[in-house]
Amino acid sequence: MSVFEDVQSFIDENILHSDVFDAADEKKKQKAVKNAENVLYTYYGSTRFIPVSAISYQAIWLLQIDDSVRRADQGVTNVNVMGISISMLQIDRSISPQVLRMLGRRVGRYDLEIEDTNRHRTNPKYGQRL
Known part of the structure; x- marks a missing residue:
């Protein structure tokens, strides 16, 4: 197989x-x-x-994997959407x-x-x- x-x-x-x-x-x-x-x-x-x-x-x-995880892999550390802030740590999420x-x-x-x-x-x- x-x-x-x-x-x-x-x-x-x-x-x-x-x-x-x-x-x-x-x-x-x-x-x-x-x-x-x-x-x-x-x-x-x-x-x-x-x-x-x-x-x-x-x-x-x-x-x-979410779009935000893809962005974090590219170096984005913070995302704001309609007043909600998401902070992404520098963690390798590729595995x-x-x-x-x-x-x-x-x-x-x-x-x-x-x-x-x-x-x-x-x-x-x-x-x-x-």
Whole structure:
């Protein structure tokens, strides 16, 4: 099965609030699934395995995001409509909250050799005082 078919069957069987995906036409569904894949592989890296469930939640998230969220992604911080002010924090909303709970946030780490740190006391060559 293709990724699109896997995502569609996962959504049909497992996700209750999928109205926005169910109401979309076939072309829009395929675009959402492909875009969800691209966003997740860009965020988590191309070597990490992304499960179908994560792609499914991300596709629904992309279809249901509000216009104000799109504006926030473009840098808008405040919107006023008929006297009502909405302030948008500088939070990255490009990844679905369900996906973040499943896969976690992307974190980085420096990979240093033990000799390049202060924790090299086990090696007598580096344990000498200057």
